[in-house]
Amino acid sequence: MSDHVDPKSAGGLTRRDLLLAGAAGLLLGSGLLLVPKRYYRMPQQAQAFVTKVAHYQLDIADAITRGIRELGIAPEELNGKRILLKPNLVETASGAPHINTHPLVLRGAIEAFLRLGASAVMVAEGPGHRRDTLAVYEESGMADVLTEDRIRFHDLNYITGYELPNAGRQSSMRTLTFPALFKEVDWIVSAAKMKTHHITGATLSMKNLFGVMPGMYYGWPKNVLHHAGIENSILDINATLKPHFAIVDGIVGMDGDGPIMGDPKQVGVLVMGRNLAAVDATCCRIMGIDPYKIPHLERADNWLGPIGEGSIQQRGEAIASVRTNFNLIDTIPAQQDIRLA
Amino acid sequence: MIIKQVIQDALSRRALSDGGLVDRPGGQFRVDATSWGGLLLRAAGGAQEMLERLRARLVHEQGQDGRVSVQRDHPDSYWPTALAILVWQDSPPSQAAQQRAIHFLLESSGNHFRRRAEDPPAHDTLLKGWPWVAGTHSWIEPTVLSVLALQMAGHGQHDRVREAIRMILDRQLPHGGWNYGNTLVFGRELHPMPESTGAALAGVAGQVEQGTVARSLDYLQGEVDRSRTPISLGWGLLGLAAWGRWPSNGTALVERCLVNQSRYGEYDTSALCLLLLGASAGETDMKSALFLDPSRNRAPAVLTQ
Numbered sequence: 011m012s013d014h015v016d017p018k019s020a021g022g023l024t025r026r027d028l029l030l031a032g033a034a035g036l037l038l039g040s041g042l043l044l045v046p047k048r049y050y051r052m053p054q055q056a057q058a059f060v061t062k063v064a065h066y067q068l069d070i071a072d073a074i075t076r077g078i079r080e081l082g083i084a085p086e087e088l089n090g091k092r093i094l095l096k097p098n099l100v101e102t103a104s105g106a107p108h109i110n111t112h113p114l115v116l117r118g119a120i121e122a123f124l125r126l127g128a129s130a131v132m133v134a135e136g137p138g139h140r141r142d143t144l145a146v147y148e149e150s151g152m153a154d155v156l157t158e159d160r161i162r163f164h165d166l167n168y169i170t171g172y173e174l175p176n177a178g179r180q181s182s183m184r185t186l187t188f189p190a191l192f193k194e195v196d197w198i199v200s201a202a203k204m205k206t207h208h209i210t211g212a213t214l215s216m217k218n219l220f221g222v223m224p225g226m227y228y229g230w231p232k233n234v235l236h237h238a239g240i241e242n243s244i245l246d247i248n249a250t251l252k253p254h255f256a257i258v259d260g261i262v263g264m265d266g267d268g269p270i271m272g273d274p275k276q277v278g279v280l281v282m283g284r285n286l287a288a289v290d291a292t293c294c295r296i297m298g299i300d301p302y303k304i305p306h307l308e309r310a311d312n313w314l315g316p317i318g319e320g321s322i323q324q325r326g327e328a329i330a331s332v333r334t335n336f337n338l339i340d341t342i343p344a345q346q347d348i349r350l351a
Numbered sequence: 352m353i354i355k356q357v358i359q360d361a362l363s364r365r366a367l368s369d370g371g372l373v374d375r376p377g378g379q380f381r382v383d384a385t386s387w388g389g390l391l392l393r394a395a396g397g398a399q400e401m402l403e404r405l406r407a408r409l410v411h412e413q414g415q416d417g418r419v420s421v422q423r424d425h426p427d428s429y430w431p432t433a434l435a436i437l438v439w440q441d442s443p444p445s446q447a448a449q450q451r452a453i454h455f456l457l458e459s460s461g462n463h464f465r466r467r468a469e470d471p472p473a474h475d476t477l478l479k480g481w482p483w484v485a486g487t488h489s490w491i492e493p494t495v496l497s498v499l500a501l502q503m504a505g506h507g508q509h510d511r512v513r514e515a516i517r518m519i520l521d522r523q524l525p526h527g528g529w530n531y532g533n534t535l536v537f538g539r540e541l542h543p544m545p546e547s548t549g550a551a552l553a554g555v556a557g558q559v560e561q562g563t564v565a566r567s568l569d570y571l572q573g574e575v576d577r578s579r580t581p582i583s584l585g586w587g588l589l590g591l592a593a594w595g596r597w598p599s600n601g602t603a604l605v606e607r608c609l610v611n612q613s614r615y616g617e618y619d620t621s622a623l624c625l626l627l628l629g630a631s632a633g634e635t636d637m638k639s640a641l642f643l644d645p646s647r648n649r650a651p652a653v654l655t656q
Contacts, residue, residue: 103542139531142622145578145582145583147615153614168621170381187425208471208536227421227422227428228483229487230483230490230492233482237462341537
């Protein structure tokens with residue numbers, strides 16, 4: 011199923027491309043080649059794994075272990091490594107567990123990574139809406155699970171940071187400040203929730219990384235990133251942090267007015283992969299959303315990863331067998347006209 | 352007396368020899384931890400020498416323009432400035448630093464803009480308060496801290512303070528309570544949060560009639576009873592105390608929260624100090640470091656929404 015012809019990989023040129031190419035030629039002649047990155051991208055390839063998990067009481071650790079193996083991750087890549095899982099903990103509301111990554115998905119991921127040789131697994135999050143991270147940790151049910159499993163939780167909002175040059179250069183932020191804890195881990199895993207979003211269309215593993223930026227530097231709700239542009243910031247964070255893996259909890263997602271006020275959506279899948287853009291594009295297709303209509307994914311294409319269906323080797327279940335159209339709201343601009351054909 | 356002992360134990364394990372507090376035992380210096388610790392010592396009384404060392408460390412951290420940022424190499428994150436003003440209150444050696452910080456706060460505000468009809472948020476985006484970080488919008492908690500600091504320092508009648516109180520009221524959720532500072536987005540009312548509600552109620556106490564915040568008080572009373580974590584419970588108790596509603600089981604709630612460190616690990620210093628400040632609001636032998644005492648209470652004028 012091809013939902014989108016990628017003009018960059020297909021060799022198609024728009025009038026704007028030609029104008030930019032002409033400008034680039036002039037710059038080349040003057041010795042000042044400043045072509046935007048998106049105009050010289052090479053097509054990329056990636057893999058994404060989709061597995062059916064009908065409900066949270068099933069063996070999620072086994073599903074994730076199979077996924078990691080199917081994706082060709084060698085034992086030596088995980089053996090002795092320290093893994094940081096970053097769930098999506100935003101806020102809590104009575105009767106709305108579908109706001110956050112389900113704690114049993116975290117438990118499954120922890121078991122899987124330990125089973126595959128990781129020396130340590132920790133969970134860390136810096137919620138954007140609530141100053142009281144521990145309250146979200148407790149009320150989401152995460153505390154019960156991690157306490158029982160003796161897994162350490164870190165509040166990223168108050169960890170002293172270290173600066174890195176902004177490798178994405180999509181926003182005006184010259185540097186990004188990440189929690190110093192990240193220097194102590196080998197793998198950063200975005201353990202996201204499958205949700206629609208009223209500003210970005212969809213929120214998946216790439217957007218989930220907003221939560222790694224410490225609130226004490228970026229404010230609540232991560233104000234600096236909003237002012238720098240949400241899409242720009244998503245791309246900058248991902249380009250600079252270079253996360254290693256993504257697991258998206260689509261067992262029960264959220265549709266409609268996400269990421270907080272939407273409705274639960276039973277899909278019954280976990281989606282995972284090394285490349286976050288490819289994983290998110292796959293999730294979008296499962297949600298019945300065209301990934302090329304999600305601006306940060308369209309901009310990430312063949313830079314941070316491929317989003318074209320032909321460029322993503324699909325492992326596990328076929329997308330068509332699990333596709334579950336998420337409800338989109340016509341009055342929310344970010345959700346208009348993004349339905350996959 | 353139990354609370355005073357907890358305070359002494361907690362701060363002595365987190366104090367640096369050069370006057371600051373670390374984020375947790377064995378951790379790193381942090382400005383906000385030092386500020387909340389200073390507020391706690393002001394409330395508890397005694398330990399004057401330690402308090403003066405914390406004040407001096409905050410003076411050392413102050414920028415030339417008066418701001419006190421979370422780190423000197425992150426000057427835009429200046430939200431601890433209001434906390435430092437409160438810590439420096441009634442301290443002659445810190446008076447010049449406090450005046451510079453007050454000047455800075457009065458000259459700074461969040462980023463404000465005229466809302467267009469199609470913009471998702473519903474609040475009045477022109478009403479000025481204070482931001483967490485320079486160049487961003489005004490939100491509830493930094494605005495509340497600034498209001499409390501300026502009131503404590505004798506600027507309660509300043510136009511900026513009165514406008515900030517209107518801003519806080521404008522962000523109150525229709526069904527009661529506050530969150531970080533949004534009300535309706537795309538026509539949907541967002542969820543309240545106990546820590547934001549406690550802070551907002553503390554910020555507007557004495558400035559508005561009780562009926563204006565009755566739903567929020569009801570919401571907070573219910574939330575405080577089930578709060579198990581220090582930031583929610585600390586601000587919750589402070590918000591209720593500001594309206595004379597500190598709960599009869601407050602001490603038990605604080606003790607339960609302290610015991611929960613066996614579950615979560617030792618609390619971050621700022622969170623622990625906020626919790627203990629909330630506890631101190633129920634102790635008759637402790638003064639408030641956040642609110643003016645009744646004899647110097649807030650401006651008598653009552654604003655209406």
